[in-house]
Amino acid sequence: MAEIKKLSEVVEILNGYAFESKKYVEAGLRIIRIANVQDGVIVDNLPCFYPVNTDVNIEKYKLFENDLLLSLTGNVGRVGILPVHMLPAVLNQRVCCLRPKSQNVSYKYLYYYLLRRCFVEDCIKASKGVAQLNLSTKWLANYPIYIPNISKQEHIISRIEELFSQLDTSVAELKTAKERLRVYRQAVLKEAFEKVKVHIPFGKIIDARLGKMLDKEKNTGNYRKYLRNINVRWFSFDLSDLLEMRIEDDEIEKYSVSHNDLIICEGGEPGRCAVWDKHDSIFYQKALHRVRFLDNSNPKFYMYYLWFSAQTGQLCRYFTGTGIKHLTGQSLSKVVVPKTDRPTQDSIVAEIESRLSVCDSIEKTVETALLQAKALQQSIMKKAFEGRLL
Numbered sequence: 001m002a003e004i005k006k007l008s009e010v011v012e013i014l015n016g017y018a019f020e021s022k023k024y025v026e027a028g029l030r031i032i033r034i035a036n037v038q039d040g041v042i043v044d045n046l047p048c049f050y051p052v053n054t055d056v057n058i059e060k061y062k063l064f065e066n067d068l069l070l071s072l073t074g075n076v077g078r079v080g081i082l083p084v085h086m087l088p089a090v091l092n093q094r095v096c097c098l099r100p101k102s103q104n105v106s107y108k109y110l111y112y113y114l115l116r117r118c119f120v121e122d123c124i125k126a127s128k129g130v131a132q133l134n135l136s137t138k139w140l141a142n143y144p145i146y147i148p149n150i151s152k153q154e155h156i157i158s159r160i161e162e163l164f165s166q167l168d169t170s171v172a173e174l175k176t177a178k179e180r181l182r183v184y185r186q187a188v189l190k191e192a193f194e195k196v197k198v199h200i201p202f203g204k205i206i207d208a209r210l211g212k213m214l215d216k217e218k219n220t221g222n223y224r225k226y227l228r229n230i231n232v233r234w235f236s237f238d239l240s241d242l243l244e245m246r247i248e249d250d251e252i253e254k255y256s257v258s259h260n261d262l263i264i265c266e267g268g269e270p271g272r273c274a275v276w277d278k279h280d281s282i283f284y285q286k287a288l289h290r291v292r293f294l295d296n297s298n299p300k301f302y303m304y305y306l307w308f309s310a311q312t313g314q315l316c317r318y319f320t321g322t323g324i325k326h327l328t329g330q331s332l333s334k335v336v337v338p339k340t341d342r343p344t345q346d347s348i349v350a351e352i353e354s355r356l357s358v359c360d361s362i363e364k365t366v367e368t369a370l371l372q373a374k375a376l377q378q379s380i381m382k383k384a385f386e387g388r389l390l
Contacts, residue, residue, distance in 0.1 A: 008141035010105045011068075011098040015137060016091035017061045019050050028052050030089040032063060032082070037071040037095055040115055042080035050090065061090040066107050068098040070114070076135040077123030079114045081107065096137055109153040112160055113145060113385060117378050146385060156384050163380045171373050174366050181359050181366075188355045189308035192348045196338035202302075203333025207292045210266065210329060211284035212255040214245050221248035226283035227257065229268040234307055236274050237263075247283055256281045262291040262299040264306070270327035271306050271315045275299045289332060301345040304352050305337055 007013070019031050028049040036042050050056075063069075063082055071078040073094040082089065091097055098114075100107055113119070122143070127133035148156075211226070212219075223244040231238050247255060257263060257276045264273040266287050276282070284290060293299065309315040318335050319325040 003147050004144050005147050006141060007098070007143040007145050010102075010145065010147060011100050011110065013137050013141055014061075014091060014097040014099065016093045016095045016097075017056060018093040019056070019090070021048070023050060023054075024048050025051050029058065030086055031092050032069060032086070032089050032095055033092045034071055034073055034094050037069050037078050037080055039075075039078055040080060042069060042082050042086065044086055058090060063087070063089040063091055063097060064099075068107055068111055068114070070096050070098060070140070072096055072135045072137070074132055076127050076133050077114075077120035079111060081111055094134075096140070104150050105147065106150065106153045106157060108157045110145075112157065112381055116381050116385070118382075119143075160380060160384050164377065167373055167376060167380075171370065174369050174373070177366050178363065181363050185356060185359055186308070186311055188352060188359075189304060189311075192352050193305060193308060193338055195348065196340045196344070198339045199336050200339045201333060202335040202337045205294050205297060205337075205339070206333070207294060208264075208289045208329055208332055209254075211286045211288050211290065212245065212247060212251065213286045216245075219246040221246045221251065224283050226255075226285055227263065227288060228285050229265050229287040232263055232265055232272055232274055232288065234272055234274065235303065237276070242282075245283070245285070252283075255283050257284050257290055260299055262293075262303060264289040264291055264327070264332065266328065267324060267326045269310075270319055270325050271310045273303050273306050275303050289327075289329065291332075296342050298342060298345040298349055300349045300353075302337060304349065306335075309335070 016032075024031075026049065028051050031048045031050055032042070033048065035045065052058075065082065065084040065087060067082045069080055069082055069091075071094070098110060100110065123135050124133065126139045127135045147153075224247045225242040225244050226247075227237070228243065231242065258281050259276060259279050261276045262273055263276055263284065264271060266289055268287070291299070291302075306315065315327075315335065316325070318327060318331040320328055320331060
């Protein structure tokens with residue numbers, strides 16, 4: 001007979017420990033942090049390790065294969081099952097471990113039950129914090145969970161995984177299609193730019209200027225909206241969160257972006273760029289290069305070339321810095337670019353945009369299908385726990 005129980009009645013809820021980052025080592029006990037707990041999976045990106053010989057009571061925070069882990073901060077309510085290849089491992093703070101108290105409760109059953117979107121929504125509602133959500137394990141302990149007998153649990157798991165397996169095949173095909181589109185885009189640009197045989201340093205045909213330094217203490221003048229690195233995407237601008245800084249009237253021309261200027265990121269993702277196609281001007285910060293051409297070049301021609309160069313790894317040869325990479329003005333001027341007449345540039349841009357628009361259309365269809373697959377996963381779990389999957 002099925003029962004509704006508190007989560008703490010069926011699992012041990014274990015909190016993590018605040019392992020000191022200054023004591024991290026190259027190899028040892030893997031620390032499972034909040035970043036490792038993603039949507040439905042435990043990832044092994046940027047692994048961190050702690051010494052095996054430590055005065056911390058490791059046994060208290062030791063993890064085992066198939067432990068169910070849950071995020072308590074930020075993207076609260078994410079769950080994943082710890083795989084054996086990540087052991088030996090210990091639990092960091094702001095991640096909790098849910099470990100079944102008896103063999104009458106399947107860890108997979110709990111996993112799928114908590115993987116439902118409604119659980120995440122309940123976690124968000126129960127969390128506190130503005131800038132960053134924080135979920136209490138006290139609330140988690142009282143969370144109601146439907147527990148049928150173990151035979152029924154296994155049946156639910158079997159039906160979910162059977163349908164998920166079929167769905168995974170379709171998702172894999174969609175992801176393959178996305179990868180083929182990525183390769184095709186590169187082929188389109190490679191073919192287009194191979195038509196141009198002459199190459200020169202970028203500095204010979206451009207006037208590049210960095211934007212205004214943001215200094216809240218020293219900057220004077222009127223507050224004006226400006227572009228930051230984050231506002232520049234590949235081929236377009238995101239103007240949803242523009243900030244303002246003080247700019248004097250005599251600095252307007254010096255730090256303004258005008259129609260057909262090519263705006264290039266100096267840091268962040270160096271080289272990422274877009275052409276300002278608006279007739280209204282805007283200001284820009286020092287993290288960006290404003291590029292104007294000394295001849296009548298088509299700025300989109302070089303926008304697409306920089307993207308092609310970034311995708312093929314050629315552009316990174318001009319970056320400076322060890323940790324954080326930069327594309328300085330001096331480096332930008334050294335980037336070797338194709339040079340041809342304006343009619344040829346216009347023709348190449350038209351060809352690129354025509355072929356890429358087809359890619360974009362297909363990719364939108366693929367993305368929609370992937371979202372539908374995600375929604376179908378939720379539908380499968382909902383029906384399973386409502387007893388509507390035979």
